[in-house]
Amino acid sequence: MAGAQAGSTRPMGSGLLKQIALFGGGLLVALLLDFTLDKAISDSSIRQLLMMAACNILVALSLNVINGMAGQFSIGHAGFLGLGGYSAAVVSANLHEALGGGEATFGKSFIVVPVSLLVAALLSGIAGLFVGLPSLRLKGDYLAIVTLGFSEIFRLVIATAQIGDKETIAHAWSSAGSPRGFVHAISVMITSLGGQNGYAGPKDAGVPLYAGPFWVVGLAFVLGVVAWRLKFSGWGRALRALREDEIAAAAVGVDPTRYKVTSFVISAVGAGIAGGLMAMNRDGTPIVQPDSYNFQASFDAITMVILGGSGSVTGAAIGGVFVTFTVKAIELLQSTSAVQALKQRFESLDLNALRMIIYAAVLIALMIVRPEGLLGERELFQKKAPSPAKAK
Amino acid sequence: MKLLEALMTGLTQGAMVALVALGYTMVYGVLKLINFAHSEVFMMGAYIGLFAILGLGGAGNPVIAGVAGTVIAMIGSSLIGITVERVAYRPLRGRGKGALTRITPLVTALGVSVLLQNLAQLLFSARFRPYPQLFTGTLHLPVVGGLSTSRAFILVASIVIMVGLELLVQRTWFGKAMRALSTNEEAARLMGIRTSRVIAMTFALGSSLAAIGAVLFCLDQSQAYPTMGVVIGTRAFVAAVLGGIGNIKGAMLGGLLIGVLGEMVKLTDYSGGVDVLVFVVLIVVLLLRPAGLLGTSRVEKV
Numbered sequence: 001m002a003g004a005q006a007g008s009t010r011p012m013g014s015g016l017l018k019q020i021a022l023f024g025g026g027l028l029v030a031l032l033l034d035f036t037l038d039k040a041i042s043d044s045s046i047r048q049l050l051m052m053a054a055c056n057i058l059v060a061l062s063l064n065v066i067n068g069m070a071g072q073f074s075i076g077h078a079g080f081l082g083l084g085g086y087s088a089a090v091v092s093a094n095l096h097e098a099l100g101g102g103e104a105t106f107g108k109s110f111i112v113v114p115v116s117l118l119v120a121a122l123l124s125g126i127a128g129l130f131v132g133l134p135s136l137r138l139k140g141d142y143l144a145i146v147t148l149g150f151s152e153i154f155r156l157v158i159a160t161a162q163i164g165d166k167e168t169i170a171h172a173w174s175s176a177g178s179p180r181g182f183v184h185a186i187s188v189m190i191t192s193l194g195g196q197n198g199y200a201g202p203k204d205a206g207v208p209l210y211a212g213p214f215w216v217v218g219l220a221f222v223l224g225v226v227a228w229r230l231k232f233s234g235w236g237r238a239l240r241a242l243r244e245d246e247i248a249a250a251a252v253g254v255d256p257t258r259y260k261v262t263s264f265v266i267s268a269v270g271a272g273i274a275g276g277l278m279a280m281n282r283d284g285t286p287i288v289q290p291d292s293y294n295f296q297a298s299f300d301a302i303t304m305v306i307l308g309g310s311g312s313v314t315g316a317a318i319g320g321v322f323v324t325f326t327v328k329a330i331e332l333l334q335s336t337s338a339v340q341a342l343k344q345r346f347e348s349l350d351l352n353a354l355r356m357i358i359y360a361a362v363l364i365a366l367m368i369v370r371p372e373g374l375l376g377e378r379e380l381f382q383k384k385a386p387s388p389a390k391a392k
Numbered sequence: 393m394k395l396l397e398a399l400m401t402g403l404t405q406g407a408m409v410a411l412v413a414l415g416y417t418m419v420y421g422v423l424k425l426i427n428f429a430h431s432e433v434f435m436m437g438a439y440i441g442l443f444a445i446l447g448l449g450g451a452g453n454p455v456i457a458g459v460a461g462t463v464i465a466m467i468g469s470s471l472i473g474i475t476v477e478r479v480a481y482r483p484l485r486g487r488g489k490g491a492l493t494r495i496t497p498l499v500t501a502l503g504v505s506v507l508l509q510n511l512a513q514l515l516f517s518a519r520f521r522p523y524p525q526l527f528t529g530t531l532h533l534p535v536v537g538g539l540s541t542s543r544a545f546i547l548v549a550s551i552v553i554m555v556g557l558e559l560l561v562q563r564t565w566f567g568k569a570m571r572a573l574s575t576n577e578e579a580a581r582l583m584g585i586r587t588s589r590v591i592a593m594t595f596a597l598g599s600s601l602a603a604i605g606a607v608l609f610c611l612d613q614s615q616a617y618p619t620m621g622v623v624i625g626t627r628a629f630v631a632a633v634l635g636g637i638g639n640i641k642g643a644m645l646g647g648l649l650i651g652v653l654g655e656m657v658k659l660t661d662y663s664g665g666v667d668v669l670v671f672v673v674l675i676v677v678l679l680l681r682p683a684g685l686l687g688t689s690r691v692e693k694v
Contacts, residue, residue, distance in 0.1 A: 067495075071494070071495060073495055073498045073499075075502060134675050134678040134679045135678055137678075137682075138678060138682045140424075140637075141426050141494070141498055142633070142678060142682075144426060144428075144498060144502075145426065145626070145629050145630075145633075145674070146671075146674060146675070146678070148626070149626055149630075149667075149670075149671040149674060150671070152622070152626070152667070153667060153668050153671050156667065157668065183662075295622070299502070299506055302499070302502070306499060310495070349514070350510075350513055350514055350517075350518070353510040353511075353513040353514045354510070354514060356506055356507075356509075356510040357506075357507055357510045357511055357514065359506070360503040360504070360506040360507035360510070361503070361507060363499060363500070363502075363503040364479070364480055364500045364503040364504065364507070367484070367496050367499050367500045367503070368480075368483045368484065368500070371484075371496045
């Protein structure tokens with residue numbers, strides 16, 4: 001592939017050193033943050049906001065792979081976030097029990113967080129393959145509706161589970177010989193996720209919150225670098241060629257289905273990690289609820305990517321931070337006395353609905369006036385645009 | 393007997409889904425765009441119909457309130473549909489380059505959908521509003537058994553409308569123009585068809601059908617709420633894909649199939665699984681016959 005050759009002709013020595021320094025520096029900062037953030041910022045709501053911003057950067061980065069780089073349109077990102085969140089919560093809670101419970105220490109997090117995130121990423125990736133393969137094989141925008149269906153069904157299956165019967169999972173599986181028993185066992189497993197009330201560990205003691213700033217900020221940084229490298233790799237270039245002209249790209253040997261499905265699976269894996277981190281976030285709530293993964297969450301993710309600029313890694317990060325802060329600002333606004341007084345007069349005033357209306361209107365206007373978003377496909381901190389003439 | 397009853401209910405449900413699916417498929421036919429806002433036009437139609445029927449006397453005056461209310465809902469929905477097309481889709485037509493030409497209309501379509509849904513939440517509040525019952529009683533039919541009057545009416549009305557639509561598309565000038573547009577926009581324009589006007593009329597027609605579907609749906613389910621468009625919209629879209637998107641007869645067939653399938657599921661233990669099944673149907677169709685049951689796949693020439 002042309003991209004790979006272009007990569008190898010670059011002077012590697014100093015670049016590699018620089019990258020190692022960058023990586024090490026980023027991780028060191030994240031490590032420092034883990035110990036100092038509590039003391040530096042005493043207000044837990046601001047800490048929560050910062051951690052949320054880091055998580056949302058991951059959300060935007062992962063969606064950017066499929067919506068920005070590959071030029072497909074996924075509108076069910078919340079489904080993969082939810083799958084990641086629930087699986088990370090289940091794994092970490094059970095692992096926590098197995099490790100003897102107690103406090104969620106920093107040392108133990110080196111066992112719990114990687115394992116939970118691995119499971120989350122794996123499950124999301126498999127789901128991504130299952131959703132992406134049939135819909136990306138075709139021309140047309142089937143991915144949009146299939147992802148929407150997937151995320152809504154994921155949420156509804158968990159939310160509408162009838163809680164009440166306290167049959168254990170092990171007991172249900174022991175009688176799962178027949179197809180009927182098998183279905184029953186699955187429904188018992190779904191029921192154990194707590195339905196509408198949410199999942200709070202096997203003994204309702206809460207999901208252990210292992211992911212401190214080291215994990216959240218560190219992973220946001222590492223995966224940001226990964227996304228950047230992906231974009232400028234041969235793979236990223238092939239993807240861009242495919243996005244601009246599918247027939248021409250296919251004619252020079254880029255298999256459309258393979259590249260689209262791979263990028264969708266990568267996007268799903270990223271969403272799984274992001275969702276897992278959100279569920280285990282140290283400054284978050286020790287419970288995962290189906291309502292956090294509704295369509296609004298998907299739409300927020302789309303807003304992040306579109307606002308920042310589809311296809312831009314730094315743009316997605318900016319979009320993620322921006323949306324996080326807007327959500328918080330609306331929350332703060334909601335508690336002010338002026339808004340409360342307004343609410344007394346107009347009972348149906350729903351600030352969240354108002355926020356969505358504003359977002360939607362901004363998005364429509366942006367698409368008409370400046371469809372490429374804030375940065376377009378450019379990057380901040382990019383020295384020069386990679387010109388195909390020089391790469392050869 | 394139980395099976396036959398479920399079949400009749402399924403056909404009723406399916407006929408309503410088909411009415412909404414027609415809007416998706418017609419717009420896709422002329423613009424090659426999934427009109428995400430269609431489900432919200434359906435929801436708006438339900439609200440306009442509700443207020444109109446209540447304003448005209450509601451259940452106390454079923455014939456006039458029902459007919460006039462439906463007509464008002466159709467007009468209101470058409471206006472919304474045309475406005476959506478004018479504001480969010482038309483400015484984008486023929487603009488942009490590369491991937492943006494495909495993605496941009498999808499984003500605006502989604503934006504309009506979110507905007508309308510939250511607008512409804514803001515204007516009408518999120519609570520469920522009861523719909524006046526215009527029909528009471530049960531019909532006793534031979535073979536099938538009992539069928540509520542409103543369901544019988546829905547079935548008959550939907551079939552009449554679909555036959556009317558088929559005549560409109562096959563026999564009138566507008567139908568011919570629409571079919572020409574969906575086959576080849578450029579050629580249609582060269583033949584003197586005002587494409588913008590035909591597109592606007594297609595939106596109006598699709599939205600009116602959605603409004604009829606919404607009023608009929610509410611007569612059956614007897615409530616209206618801001619998120620009602622999502623569930624029916626997804627089912628209708630799957631119906632359109634199942635029949636072959638862009639194909640009008642396909643949408644009708646797909647709608648009826650989805651309706652019957654849904655009612656059959658309700659006979660089993662897993663009555664909550666209707667939407668899961670609808671999703672599975674979509675995946676299976678995309679895997680096995682992506683052009684749909686009645687659709688034909690076209691080879692793209694460079």
